[in-house]
Amino acid sequence: MTISFFVLGAAVLLSALAVVLLRNVFRAGLSLLLCFFGVAGIYITLGADFLAGVQVLIYVGAIGILLLLALMLTREAARGSPEGRLVVPAAVLGGLVLVVLGFAVWRTPWKVVAPALADLPSPQPTTEALGLGLFSLEGGFVLPFEIASVLLLAAIIGAIVLVMERK
Amino acid sequence: MGLGHYLLLSSALFAIGLYGALAKRNAVVVLMCIELMLNAANIALVAFSRFLVGAALTGQMFAIFVMTVAAAEVAVGLALIISLYRARGTVDLGKIDLLKW
Numbered sequence: 001m002t003i004s005f006f007v008l009g010a011a012v013l014l015s016a017l018a019v020v021l022l023r024n025v026f027r028a029g030l031s032l033l034l035c036f037f038g039v040a041g042i043y044i045t046l047g048a049d050f051l052a053g054v055q056v057l058i059y060v061g062a063i064g065i066l067l068l069l070a071l072m073l074t075r076e077a078a079r080g081s082p083e084g085r086l087v088v089p090a091a092v093l094g095g096l097v098l099v100v101l102g103f104a105v106w107r108t109p110w111k112v113v114a115p116a117l118a119d120l121p122s123p124q125p126t127t128e129a130l131g132l133g134l135f136s137l138e139g140g141f142v143l144p145f146e147i148a149s150v151l152l153l154a155a156i157i158g159a160i161v162l163v164m165e166r167k
Numbered sequence: 168m169g170l171g172h173y174l175l176l177s178s179a180l181f182a183i184g185l186y187g188a189l190a191k192r193n194a195v196v197v198l199m200c201i202e203l204m205l206n207a208a209n210i211a212l213v214a215f216s217r218f219l220v221g222a223a224l225t226g227q228m229f230a231i232f233v234m235t236v237a238a239a240e241v242a243v244g245l246a247l248i249i250s251l252y253r254a255r256g257t258v259d260l261g262k263i264d265l266l267k268w
Contacts, residue, residue, distance in 0.1 A: 001168055002168050005168050005172065005173075009172075009176045012176065012180060013176070013179055013180065013183070016180055016183045016184065016203050017183060019183075019187060019196075019199055019200065019203065020183055020184075020186055020187035020190070020191065020196075020200060025193055025195065025196060028196060028199065029199065032199050032202070032203070035203065035206070036206065039206050039209070039210060042173070042176070042210055042213075043210075043213055045168075046173070046213050046214060046216075046217045047217060048213050048216075048217070048227055048230075050227075051213060051227055051230055051231070054231065054234060055234070058234050058238055059202075059206070059234070059237075062238060063202060063237065063238060063241050066241055066242070066245060067195060067198065067199055067202075067241065067245070070195050070198075070245045070248060070249065071195050073249055073252070074195060074248065074249065074252045074258045081191055081192070081193045081196045082191075082192050082193070082259075083190050083191065083192065084190060084191065084192045084260065084261055085261075086189050086190055087190045089189070090185070090186045090187075090189035090190035091186055091190070093185065093186070093189065094182040094183065094185045094186035094189075095182065097178070097181065097182050097185055098178055098179060098181075098182035101174075101178035101181070101182075102175055102178055105171050105174040105175060105178065106171065110170050110171075110218070110219065111219060111220050112169070112170055112218045112219060112220070113218060113219070113220055114218075115169050115170075116168055116169050117168040117169070117217075118168070120217065120218070123217075126224060126227060129224055130224055130227060130228065130231070133223070133224055133225075133228060134228060134231075141228055141232075144232060148232060148235045148236070151235070151236065151239055152235065152238070152239050154239075155238075155239035155240075155242050155243050156239075156242060158243050158246070159242045159243050159245070159246035160246075162243070162246035162247060162249075162250045163246045163249050163250055
């Protein structure tokens with residue numbers, strides 16, 4: 001588990017760095033796909049099997065491909081992905097956020113079940129538990145689920161309206 | 168391998184995404200960096216749901232909702248970018264200054 005976490009974590013961080021540092025936007029998009037795969041692996045190390053599958057389906061299969069298509073449609077690949085005038089402030093702010101979050105993570109006394117992954121109870125299949133949790137009447141998430149459906153419908157209709165050819 | 172390791176990974180990914188979203192000039196790349204930040208939040212949520220007392224998979228459900236909203240957001244965002252590209256011929260955020268007076 002430790003080895004897989006470090007390999008996957010390094011893959012996630014390196015591919016994320018490639019997304020923001022590569023000049024070639026298409027290569028940046030492909031590294032983004034690699035990063036999404038790495039995050040799916042991280043979910044597996046956390047025992048979230050269903051979420052890992054959903055991550056690959058939705059992020060790699062839908063969102064990633066949509067982003068690559070948009071890169072191809074906007075023909076900016078030749079001009080690359082230049083940095084704006086905010087590079088230094090953005091880097092400073094990113095570093096600051098990382099330092100502050102790291103400090104907060106380090107200083108917070110988390111009420112964990114066990115301090116290490118190896119001492120936790122072994123992960124159970126989550127699909128059934130997630131389904132029951134989402135749709136149960138007591139403390140379920142039925143209303144948020146329906147609202148999410150309406151949101152997706154509105155987003156699809158809005159996207160279609162936005163890209164319609166003006167007659 | 169504790170909770171802190173996962174939260175640090177999540178923080179680092181968030182910081183990288185934040186840098187890219189602020190520093191990049193290509194609108195599609197900025198959208199990609201926003202996706203990186205959402206993934207970072209998801210890693211933190213799933214880690215909390217695994218490690219904390221009485222989590223009962225709530226973190227994973229939140230992650231599912233985050234993914235749903237992310238999918239909707241990308242669809243609308245790319246539609247906006249493509250219609251902007253049709254109108255102005257560029258997705259360079261330095262050149263999109265309709266609101267500058």
